[in-house]
Amino acid sequence: xLTKSKAFSSFSVNDLxxxxxxYQEILGLNVTDNPMGLIxxxxxxxxxxxxxxxxxxxxxxxxxxxxxxxxxAEAVDELIGKGVSFEQYEGxxxxxxxxxxxxxxxxxxxxxxxxxxxxxxxxxI
Numbered sequence: 001x002l003t004k005s006k007a008f009s010s011f012s013v014n015d016l017x018x019x020x021x022x023y024q025e026i027l028g029l030n031v032t033d034n035p036m037g038l039i040x041x042x043x044x045x046x047x048x049x050x051x052x053x054x055x056x057x058x059x060x061x062x063x064x065x066x067x068x069x070x071x072x073a074e075a076v077d078e079l080i081g082k083g084v085s086f087e088q089y090e091g092x093x094x095x096x097x098x099x100x101x102x103x104x105x106x107x108x109x110x111x112x113x114x115x116x117x118x119x120x121x122x123x124x125i
Contacts, residue, residue, distance in 0.1 A: 008047070010038075011064045012054035013116035019051055022115050026082050027067075059117030072100055072108045072124040079112065079122075087111040087119070 013019040020039050024031040030042040038052040049065065069075040076086060076098050086099025089111075095101045100110045108124040 008050060009065075010050035010052060011060065011118055012052055012057045013114065013118065014054065014057040015115065016051070016053040018115040023051070026079070026084060057116055059113070060119060063111065063119045063121050065118075066121045066123050068125040069122050070125065072110060072122055073098070075122050076100060076110050084112050087113070 016037075016039060020031050020033075023029045023039075023041055032040050032042065034040050034050065036052075038050055041049040041051060043049065067075075080086070080098070087095065087110075088099055089095045089101065093101050093104055095110070098110070099112070100108055102108050110122045111119055112121070113119055
């Protein structure tokens with residue numbers, strides 16, 4: 001029934017203008033306004049993510065969006081240069097001083113947050 005559906009994802013933020021600036025200016029995504037009062041993040045392959053304002057927004061405690069990159073160290077350095085802070089984790093998922101988790105049974109990955117506190121990641125492919 002849904003095999004040919006062009007599914008899309010969405011998540012909320014508490015300040016749509018801050019989110020728009022972050023995704024457009026910091027992450028370099030193509031961001032457009034949607035007539036329903038939200039923004040669309042346009043990704044490779046005609047995929048889009050809807051971001052909508054929610055006054056009582058609570059940030060997700062899980063990763064809402066993953067960005068595959070070929071070289072995670074370069075991507076992390078570039079975003080740090082734009083003022084992005086990467087999450088630091090200890091224990092089972094340990095990160096290095098830049099916030100990159102390496103060799104923990106999966107791909108190299110680094111987590112950061114958008115202005116609304118939603119967790120995003122860079123994942124090395």
